[in-house]
Amino acid sequence: MSGNAMKLVVVGAAGRMGQTLIRAINAIEGAELFAAVEREGSPFVGRDAGELAGLGPIGVAVTDKPLEAFVAAEGVLDFTAPAATVEFAGLAAQARIVHVVGTTGCSAVDDEKIKAAARHARIVKSGNMSLGVNLLGVLTETAARALGPENWDIEVLEMHHRHKVDAPSGTALLLGQAAARGRGISLAEHSVRVRDGHTGPRAAGTIGFATLRGGSVIGEHSVLLAGEGEMVTLSHSATDRSIFARGAVQAALWARDRKPGLYSMLDVLGLG
Numbered sequence: 328m329s330g331n332a333m334k335l336v337v338v339g340a341a342g343r344m345g346q347t348l349i350r351a352i353n354a355i356e357g358a359e360l361f362a363a364v365e366r367e368g369s370p371f372v373g374r375d376a377g378e379l380a381g382l383g384p385i386g387v388a389v390t391d392k393p394l395e396a397f398v399a400a401e402g403v404l405d406f407t408a409p410a411a412t413v414e415f416a417g418l419a420a421q422a423r424i425v426h427v428v429g430t431t432g433c434s435a436v437d438d439e440k441i442k443a444a445a446r447h448a449r450i451v452k453s454g455n456m457s458l459g460v461n462l463l464g465v466l467t468e469t470a471a472r473a474l475g476p477e478n479w480d481i482e483v484l485e486m487h488h489r490h491k492v493d494a495p496s497g498t499a500l501l502l503g504q505a506a507a508r509g510r511g512i513s514l515a516e517h518s519v520r521v522r523d524g525h526t527g528p529r530a531a532g533t534i535g536f537a538t539l540r541g542g543s544v545i546g547e548h549s550v551l552l553a554g555e556g557e558m559v560t561l562s563h564s565a566t567d568r569s570i571f572a573r574g575a576v577q578a579a580l581w582a583r584d585r586k587p588g589l590y591s592m593l594d595v596l597g598l599g
């Protein structure tokens with residue numbers, strides 16, 4: 328491990344993404360697992376983080392004291408839950424460190440609080456940290472711009488594992504935002520998130536969302552642009568969570584020397 332390796336904290340260390348992040352940090356030169364955090368009362372507190380992640384012991388015990396960890400670290404990787412992420416953003420601001428946020432399902436109020444924390448912390452937030460999905464966003468924006476609302480309808484379809492608690496997924500919303508940018512419209516004013524019963528015909532210019540849940544699906548996303556007699560489908564399949572974890576570590580390393588502010592994966596990947 329290099330002496331200049333970035334000291335990273337993984338919060339939600341025992342979760343699906345927490346464990347994947349610990350393995351990714353272990354595999355990436357230039358990054359070091361400095362601490363691993365779980366909530367107070369969690370049965371994982373005190374356990375070795377490497378053992379939790381299937382690496383064998385690495386000498387980092389899971390703690391329930393995030394601020395103590397943050398003040399001595401350089402960055403935090405956070406794939407937890409909205410309330411926890413808002414709290415961690417405040418702590419990252421106090422510690423003046425990098426905060427990489429993968430958590431999805433944040434409300435507008437949560438996002439305002441995260442934005443406020445970015446006055447002091449360097450925050451990178453994205454509904455999807457993978458290169459492939461962020462490229463899909465760029466392609467979606469281009470297609471939505473080229474295929475106008477008079478003749479083309481846009482629908483975003485996603486499927487995830489049975490444990491996922493938020494819908495539509497952060498990625499579906501990211502893709503919807505990209506489509507709305509391409510069309511020069513506000514997503515909030517044009518999205519249709521639920522259809523049930525006698526809905527009437529589709530309103531032109533809307534962006535529809537459809538959500539599927541089941542099994543162990545890591546993440547499937549498609550943007551369908553449906554015209555008269557033809558359809559363009561842009562899609563991404565995630566087959567391994569390591570794509571998100573590698574993106575998160577890349578984001579932390581990128582933000583290390585940046586000014587405080589709120590950044591996206593498009594900034595990190597140079598796709599903005």
Ligand SMILES: NC(=O)C1=CN([C@@H]2O[C@H](COP(=O)(O)OP(=O)(O)OC[C@H]3O[C@@H](n4cnc5c(N)ncnc54)[C@H](OP(=O)(O)O)[C@@H]3O)[C@@H](O)[C@H]2O)C=CC1
Nearest residue numbers: 339342343344365366406407411429430431454455456571
């Ligand atoms: N942006 C991206 O690229 C990706 C985003 N995600 C998002 O990441 C989030 C997590 O997903 P996933 O790993 O599958 O979920 P899990 O439920 O497996 O993991 C979440 C972990 O966070 C812990 N946690 C919750 N609150 C706190 C807290 N206050 N302090 C410390 N730990 C806490 C949970 O503990 P406990 O069980 O005790 O609540 C759990 O261990 C979701 O929002 C998901 O949508 C996922 C993959 C990619």
Ligand SMILES: O=C(O)C1=N[C@H](C(=O)O)C[C@H](O)C1
Nearest residue numbers: 431454491496497498545546
């Ligand atoms: O909860 C998940 O698992 C995932 N969440 C993110 C989302 O909401 O889009 C990213 C990925 O698809 C996996």
